[in-house]
Amino acid sequence: MPARHFDGQRVRAERRAKNLTQKQLAQAIGLKTHAPVASWESGKSFPDGEKLPGIAEALGKDLDELFPRDGAPTLRDLREDAGYPQNKTGQLIGVTSHIPVSNAERGMKRLDDEYVPRLAKAYGVTEQQLLDAQDRSFGVFVPAAGARGQETSRPRPETLAEKLSYLDKETFSGGQSAPTDADLAAVINRRAGAPVVAPADIAALRAGKVTETTPVIREGLGEAYGVSPMFFQDNDEVALQVVEGISFLAARERGDILGLAARGNDSGLSGAALAKINDLIAELGLGKGSRAGGEGR
Template sequence: MPERVFQAPKFREAIRASGLTQTAVGAHPVNLGESVISRYSTGGVTPPPEKLAALAERVGLPLDVLAPRRGLPDLKDLRCDAGLKQADTTPYTKSRSAMPVRAAENGMRRLKEEFETPLAEAYGVSVEELRAAQERSFGNEVPDVHRPAARRPTAPGTPQTLAEKITHLLEQTYAEQERPSDAELAAAGNAKSGGRPILDEDLVRALRTGAETSDNATLLGALAAALDAPLVFFTSDSPEEAARIVAGIRSVQSGVRAARHGDGPLPPEWMDFIEQKIREVTGGQDGSGT
C-alpha cells in the first residue's frame, strides 16, 4: 500500500512557525535528538513511519499534511499512524512476540479473532476498519469501510459531506466572480492560523472535490478561517444545523453590504448586529473558525 510521503519543507516551516527549537521538537514523546530532527527538516533523512504522528502533533500539523498518503491504509499503516512499533503490540495480543502482527502485516497469516478488538482500540479504529486494512495487507482491494453515523432524512441539496459543505459555502456566500481559488483559500487559512503551513492548494482541491476528506480539527479550523465561517459549520453532524449556519452567514454578509458605504468602517449598530448573528449561528461559539 502507499506509504506516507514525508514533506520536509512543511516540517521545516512548521518548526519555524511554532517557535520551538529542534531540541524541543525532539523531546518526549518524539524522543529524538536535535541532530536527527535537523536531518529530517532538511530532507536528508526520512522519519520512520511510526514517528510521523508524534512529529506532526509536536509541530502542530495534521498528519495528512505533514505526510500525506494517497490511498487506503493496510495493517502496517494503521499501526504506524498510532505511533506503535511491532514490538509495542504484544500487550494487546498478549503474545510473547510481535509475530502475530508481523505475519498479518506481511500477508502471511491473518490475525486471530481475539486480537482484533484490542488492536483496533490501540490503533484508534473500528474492528471493521482493521479487518479491511488486513485484507489490503494480503493484496486484496477493499474500499473504505468508515461510514458516518446514520442521520435522519434531510432535505434535498442540504450539504452533508465535507466536500458538499465547502461547495455549498462557496456558492451561497460568495458571488461567482468573487469566489476564492483553492490556492487563495490555502493561503488565507494558513495566514489566519498563525502562518502555519496547514493547507496547500492540492489539499484544498482534494477536500473540495471529495477526493479526500478529514475530521482533523486543526485542518478544519484553517479551512473555516479561510472561508470566514465558524468551525462548527464543518464539525457539526447535523446537516440542518449546517444549512442554518449558512443562512446566518448570508444574513450577516447581506447586512454588511447594505450598511457599508465606500471603504469606511461599519456603524456601531451593525457591529453589534454582526456579533449577535455570530452568536446565534454558532450557538455561542467563536465565529472566527479558529
C-alpha cells in the first residue's frame, strides 16, 4: 500500500464525475488494461505510489487533496510524488544503477553530495527539502511538512484544550476512536478511587472553558492517553518531548524508522542513538500498549 492514503471508492467517484471509463483512466496513466484500476477501486489492491500523481492529474485533482499523507515525506515519498519508479532513479543522478537512491531510501547509505542537486531538480524540490527527506529515511526527526514542498514549524500544543485535541488526533488511527468524555472521566475516577470528575467536566476541558487541572486529573489523563502527566502542565519542554516521541512512534509503526534494530553501518543512526530514541518513547509512556480507555476498549 502506498504511503499516501488511497481510497478506491473516492477514485471511482471522481472518475465517474469526469465521465471516464476504467479503460480511459488506465490509458491516461500508461496501463495496457483496465484490470488494475478495477482492482484498486474495489479495494483488492493498491497502486504503486509513483502512479498516484498520474491518477490525480487524470482526474483533475490536487495530489495532496485526493491522496493525503500524514506527516513529512521521506526520500521514497518524494520520488513517488514526482512519479518515478525506483529503477529509473539512476538516470536521474547520472549513473547506471538505482542502488544509490535505493540505499538512501532504505536508510543504509546516504546520497553522495553530487547526487543531491540532481535528484532535487528531478523531484521538483529544494536541496534542503531533499536532505530533510533523507534524514527522515534514516529515522532523524525533522519538522513536519504541510503541503508538498512547504516546510512548516513543528507542532507544539500549548493550552490544555490544544493538548487534548492533539492527542486525540495523533495517537488514534487505524479504526481506533479517540476517548469520549465519559471514557476519560471513568479512567480518572478509577485512578482517583472516587468520583472526582463528570463527563461534563471533561467537555469543559476540551472546549477550553476550564484551563486548570489537579494532579489526580493529570495523572488520569496521562494514564488514559499513555503519556507523562507532566504533558498537561505548563511545561513547553515536556510538551515538545511528547510531540517528538509520538512522531517517532508513528514513524516506527509505519516502518519509516528503519533502524530501530541497529543496522551496524556508518551512515544511519547508531545503535546507541536508536536506543536513546526507544528509551525516550518508553520514558514518556508512548508504547503501543498505551491507548486511552485501555480497559474494555
